Amino acid sequence: MAGNSSRRGAVRRAGSKKGQVAGSGGKRRRALEGKGPTPPKEQRSYHPAGKKARADQRDKRRREAQRRARDNAPENVLGRNPVLECLRAEVPASALYVAVGTESDERLTEAVQRAADSGIPILEVPRSDLDRMSTNGLHQGVALQIPPYRYLAAEDLLERALGSGRAPLLVALDHISDPRNLGAVVRSVAAFGGHGVVIPERRSASVTAVAWRTSAGAAARIPVAKATNMTRTVKAWQSAGLQVIGLDAGGDTDLDDLGRLELADGPLGVVIGSEGKGLSRLVSETVDHIVSIPMAGPVESLNASVAAGAVLSEIARLRRAY
DSSP, rough: OOTTTSSOOOOOTOOOOSSOSSOOOOTGGGGOOOOSSSSGGGOOSSSSHHHHHHHHHHHHHHHHHHHHHTTSEEEEEEEHHHHHHHHHOOOOEHHHHHHHHOOOOOHHHHOOOOOOOHHHHHHOOHHHHHHHHSSSSOTTEEEEEOOOOOEEEEHHHHHHTTHHHHHHHHEEEEEEOOHHHHHHHHHHHHTTTTEEEESSSSSOOOOOOOHHHHHHTTTTTTOOOEEEEEHHHHHHHTTTEEEEEETTTTOSEEGGGGGHHHOOOOOSSEEETTTTTTHHHHHHHHHEEEOOOOOOOOOOOOHHHHHHHHHHHHHHHHHHHH
């Protein structure tokens, strides 16, 4: 009957072209199925927390890209004295820039001569080029370009020390932020027979021109490695048979006891903490012994590089005695 097809509950006869009027006939069954638990707000694209999480991830990726770009970018040393010091220390350089019309003096003459003797390209450039390299224009008409330092992996440094034919002596710096300290430690490691230095990948001084100059060229002979996690590096040393000591003013072992404990003549790792905070908690809990340096005066602690020099000197003396 006309109009009956719109009545509630009405159905069509089999064979009808229009199909059923009331009910979905199961056509929307999938749409009615549950979608599972609601995801956390950080995973919902429309939620403010989700938008913030994505923005934080973008910022993190951008900062990481900027950090990698800085690590892979050459460093420019500006000024006649710093440039000459780098060349005297045989810092590897890729170019010496001299501004057009720069008045020469004995420092510039020596710098140009040392660069020529070392095979470093000497480029005469407009003064404006050097102005762009510096923030304040205080370049004195000369700049030295230093390529980025090539670090070893901590695992490769350990393998190299184990295969050297003598008892390994490795030094790790636990968040030393001053590049002068790093350069001085590298110099002490070279002087007292160490195999290399390990620094954290982040929040640590790196091998810059300042570290090169302080090392007095030792950075060209002593490899520096980066470790993503210092605690894991210490554990890897221990697994390889090294005894690991940490330096801290509140240590339970005196430096004079190294000989009694017979630590110095075997495979040894030395971890040096920062002057202010000392060793980090996890590292101090992982090392085998925490060593302190006896003080005759009222000084509470030594500079990290001075402490490293004292300990490495004592280790070298004990090894000579054995």
